[in-house]
Amino acid sequence: MTAEEETLPVLAPPAEVSANLARLADTVARLRGEVDHAHAVADGRALIELAKGVLMERLHCTPADAARQLETLAERAGLTSLEFAADVVGEAAEDRITEVTQEFLARAEGEESVAVRLRTAESGVLAAGDTQRVAESILEHALRPLGASAVAVWLAGPDGSLTLAGSAGFSAEEAARWRYVPPGVATPARSALLERDTVWYPTLSSAGLPSIGQHTLAEGGRVAVPTGTGGRIIGVVEMCWPDPLPAEPGRQRRQLEALAELCAHTLDTWDGVIAPVAADGSGDFLGELVDFVDGLHDPAVLLSPCLDGGRLSDFRIHHANVRFADPGGRPRSRIVGTRLLETYPLAAEESGLLDMIQRVYATGEPFRAESMAITTLVDQVPLTVLADVSVTRFAGNVLLILRIQDDAAKLAVLLQHAQRLGRIGGFEENVVTGAITWNTELFALYGLPPTATPLSLNELAAHAHADDAQGIGRFLRAVLHHRRPSSTAFRLQRSDGVARYIRVVAEPVVDSRGELVAVRGAYQDVSAQHWTEVALAATRDRLAETEQQAIERNRLTLQLQHAIMPPATGPIDMPGLRAAVRYRPAEKEHLVGGDWYDAVALPTGEVLLCVGDVAGHGIDAATGMVSLRNALRGLAATGAGPAQLLTWLNLVAYHLTDHVTATAVAAVYDPAHRKLRWARAGHLPPIVRHRDGSATTLPLIRGSLLGAVRDVEYQEEELQLADGDILLIYTDGLIERRDRPVQETVSRLVTLVEGHGGELEHQLDTLLTYSTADTDDDTCVVGIEVTATP
Numbered sequence: 001m002t003a004e005e006e007t008l009p010v011l012a013p014p015a016e017v018s019a020n021l022a023r024l025a026d027t028v029a030r031l032r033g034e035v036d037h038a039h040a041v042a043d044g045r046a047l048i049e050l051a052k053g054v055l056m057e058r059l060h061c062t063p064a065d066a067a068r069q070l071e072t073l074a075e076r077a078g079l080t081s082l083e084f085a086a087d088v089v090g091e092a093a094e095d096r097i098t099e100v101t102q103e104f105l106a107r108a109e110g111e112e113s114v115a116v117r118l119r120t121a122e123s124g125v126l127a128a129g130d131t132q133r134v135a136e137s138i139l140e141h142a143l144r145p146l147g148a149s150a151v152a153v154w155l156a157g158p159d160g161s162l163t164l165a166g167s168a169g170f171s172a173e174e175a176a177r178w179r180y181v182p183p184g185v186a187t188p189a190r191s192a193l194l195e196r197d198t199v200w201y202p203t204l205s206s207a208g209l210p211s212i213g214q215h216t217l218a219e220g221g222r223v224a225v226p227t228g229t230g231g232r233i234i235g236v237v238e239m240c241w242p243d244p245l246p247a248e249p250g251r252q253r254r255q256l257e258a259l260a261e262l263c264a265h266t267l268d269t270w271d272g273v274i275a276p277v278a279a280d281g282s283g284d285f286l287g288e289l290v291d292f293v294d295g296l297h298d299p300a301v302l303l304s305p306c307l308d309g310g311r312l313s314d315f316r317i318h319h320a321n322v323r324f325a326d327p328g329g330r331p332r333s334r335i336v337g338t339r340l341l342e343t344y345p346l347a348a349e350e351s352g353l354l355d356m357i358q359r360v361y362a363t364g365e366p367f368r369a370e371s372m373a374i375t376t377l378v379d380q381v382p383l384t385v386l387a388d389v390s391v392t393r394f395a396g397n398v399l400l401i402l403r404i405q406d407d408a409a410k411l412a413v414l415l416q417h418a419q420r421l422g423r424i425g426g427f428e429e430n431v432v433t434g435a436i437t438w439n440t441e442l443f444a445l446y447g448l449p450p451t452a453t454p455l456s457l458n459e460l461a462a463h464a465h466a467d468d469a470q471g472i473g474r475f476l477r478a479v480l481h482h483r484r485p486s487s488t489a490f491r492l493q494r495s496d497g498v499a500r501y502i503r504v505v506a507e508p509v510v511d512s513r514g515e516l517v518a519v520r521g522a523y524q525d526v527s528a529q530h531w532t533e534v535a536l537a538a539t540r541d542r543l544a545e546t547e548q549q550a551i552e553r554n555r556l557t558l559q560l561q562h563a564i565m566p567p568a569t570g571p572i573d574m575p576g577l578r579a580a581v582r583y584r585p586a587e588k589e590h591l592v593g594g595d596w597y598d599a600v601a602l603p604t605g606e607v608l609l610c611v612g613d614v615a616g617h618g619i620d621a622a623t624g625m626v627s628l629r630n631a632l633r634g635l636a637a638t639g640a641g642p643a644q645l646l647t648w649l650n651l652v653a654y655h656l657t658d659h660v661t662a663t664a665v666a667a668v669y670d671p672a673h674r675k676l677r678w679a680r681a682g683h684l685p686p687i688v689r690h691r692d693g694s695a696t697t698l699p700l701i702r703g704s705l706l707g708a709v710r711d712v713e714y715q716e717e718e719l720q721l722a723d724g725d726i727l728l729i730y731t732d733g734l735i736e737r738r739d740r741p742v743q744e745t746v747s748r749l750v751t752l753v754e755g756h757g758g759e760l761e762h763q764l765d766t767l768l769t770y771s772t773a774d775t776d777d778d779t780c781v782v783g784i785e786v787t788a789t790p
Contacts, residue, residue: 030250051085067362131155131266137166142259143239146252149220152178152212153263154189160394162189165235165267170213176650178212183365187211189236192224193363196233198253199224203244211242221245225260226362227267231305231312232396233362234267287396290319296389299324303398305361306339306473326599327374327387327404353389360391361398367391374402379396392560423718424479429456429521429597431480445502445525447494457506457519464500465491470614475504483508483516489526501527510582572599575606576671577784582764584733584779594621594662595731595780597631600636607671608636611729611782613683614665624660626705628653632666642666642679643716644704650681650714653707661707665729669721674786676719676727679705683747684732687753691724697746721786728753733779734771748772760785 037778048070055066074084111733130152130758139151150169154162154329163738167175181187192199201207204214210461211222219240228234249256265534288407293300301324303315316339320430321330335343335347353374356367363659372389389673390401425442429435436454443450448461455463461472468490485507490500506521572579579599601607608631610647614624631652635645653660665686667678682705702715721727749767756766760783767781 021172048081048085051088053090128634131263132168133166134263134266135166135168137261138237138259145243145244145725146255146475148239149242150213150217150360151188152238152240153267154181154236154238155267156193156235156364157183158364159183159367160190160193160363162187162193162236164212166263167212169240174213174216187208188222189238192226193233193237194359194366196226196359196362198226198249198257200245200249200253201249204240211238217242219244223249223256225257227264228259228362229264230597231358231362232393233308233364234264237263240706289397289399293319293399294321297323298401298403299403300399303340303357306397307394311359312361314542315354315730317343318397325400325404327402356389357391357398357400360393364393366393374404416481424525425523426520427454427522428518430518432517441521445500446492447496447498460490460504463493465493467491475506479508479519480504483510483514486593500525501529520747521680528731532714561576574599574601576670576674576761576787577607577669578787579609579785580760580764580783582768582779582781584768594625595733595778596625597729597780597782598629598633599782599784600633602636602639602668604639604673605670608633609667609669609727609729609782609784610664611683611731611780612662613731613733613780614660614662620658624657624662627657627660628662631656631662636668640676641716643703643714645713646679647708649713650706650712651710654710657707661705663705663732667727667729669784674721674723676721679703679716681712681713681714684730684735684742687728687730687750688719688721689726689728689753691722693754693757697750723786723788725786726763727784727786728767728781729784730781731768731777731779733773733775734767734781736773736775736777738774745772 017236052063052066052070055061055069056063059069061064061069070084070088071081074081083335096143135151135153143151148169151167152164152170153166156162162181164175164179166760181190187209188199188201188204188207191209201209201525203219204211205218207222217240221236221244223245224236224238226233226236239256289302293302300321301317302319304314304318305312317335317337320336324332324334326332326335329398330343338358344353353372356369356431358366359365367390369389371386374387374389386404388401388403390399392399425445426439427442428437434456436456438454440450442454443452446455460476461469464472468488471488472490475486477486478484487503487505489501489503492500494500503524503526504521505524506519508516509518509520511517572581581597583595583597594616595612596614597611599607599609611631612628614621614628616624627636628649632645632649635648640648646664649664649666653662662681663683664681665678665683666681667676667686669676680701680703682703685700687695687697689695698715698719701717702713704712730749732742735743735749752767752770753763756763758766764781764783768779771779773779
């Protein structure tokens, strides 16, 4: 009966229906026989069609001719068409099944058509759509001639579990009980999965492991063979014998392994299980897996298998997420796309990491370890770090999570990089044995290949500039003879002609008796620092020279300003007026500006009054002030009015000076009639304080600053003054503020003038005292008080 029929309850038939049930059973048996015969014919037909294809290729004939040739040759050989087809396919394939066929023939003497059975099993496996039929075909056509009574095909899960994908020779109840084996349960199939090799038990009871059919086949032999492709184990084929097996498998082992390989193609897609992604990374699934790796919070890399000739040789680093930190300090762009052994050559032996990855890839069982020692190379120097490691297989690829958790190792990596970035090379010299150890960076500093012989301290002077010999001698005496730490700087003369400035620091190592046993230290390339210091020294010299020149220019500016406008020591009495001046230079000498004033008695009996402010500071502003002041004095002798004077002065500033611009107020006072004619060139208008104490600002008449444009027309106004009125003309240094508009500061000045009376000089002193200007500009204030004409 079939497995399904074994599970049906058996009921005693009534007498009236027993005959019908018997006929029904005969019908079922007949139909089952027809189905089995159809399967056998179909398997045989597939083998014959395969042999016809071989003959068509070799004889270059049509399908009909190949069929006739097959029948003719089989008749001549005394074989059936199916037996001759098996021989033809076996000769053409030259695969492991062919080898197994020969061994079966040698082992199964007297058995007919062994080759037919093996090729029929292979053809049935390739045509089968499920693993159950594969198991039945292998047992029927290949294992029974070897004495086996049952077979189980297990599918390996990614968590190490086993699922019964197909079986033959076991009851339905037994198969149902063993349809799933959780991870961690020790069975013969799991042993083969972990060892990645065939396991051979003479009897199941001697193994002491539970498995399918353990109660009925406990004293029989048991063989478990892992199966897969490309180095990846997909499942395990477990074969059972009713009798004990020999302790040594002998030639039979190769036969069973070849048969197990026939199960791989159905296990690969069994019941919708995702087939592995190609090793070249093709398939949409791999792209989704990359997105998954990028979403992890742990540092992770995705490894793809490298298959050379169908055998697993290495893994390629397909992707690394942004959280992955290479223990060697290399950027991700340098490791992605490389092979694992190229990037981490020590992973093959010392750390055992590659073996773990291969085991996970082969068996699908995850691997996790805490504080695992990982050895890598940093600047060709082995460095061991402790890391938490997790390895998992994902559909033909391997996910590696590597979290470095040893702070000391991280510091060691940082130190290696600091030495590389700082161009620091370490050394240790054993003075007893003469052994010298250099790190990679020190070879680079000397311009030597890593395979060169390190140089001793006594050879230091031979590779340095001759002028540094004395300093090197003092350094060696301090370290080697006086046994105290020391340092020195020298110019290294490399063999490639490059000269570098090097600083060497060394300390002695003594034993318990105080004897010198070794010297350790470091070299540092300080060439960049040396040339920076040279550049800074030259810059300081140029800066000091520039500062001295600036001081001389400021001194000259002050001398020129004082020579032209000496500080007023008291009021200036002129016909019909009294004038007083206050000048406050800028606090910083380099801000000395071009403020100027003048009061000149003209030949006509009138008085010229003017105040100006040249734009800028320093010697240029002072010389510009002198030019404009002297020019205005000469022009005033013509007797022209203030507007005309400013027109001519604008032409002087525009044409005859070197880019001088200035503001100015020019006024001509007639003492006989107490009339004031005035004009402005971009300057703030004067303020008049009347005898009654009120103060007003004169109107803002038209007039642009001097030297800006060539042709300018200035507006002239006339003002009638009275005895005791005071006219105040000032520069913007008196009121200018960075945080206030000019209108506001002028209004405050008018208020200040109204609130303070007294003598003319006292009023000017008050204006300077209560000034709120914050621009540190020089300031000039001229006050004119109208007096009675003598």
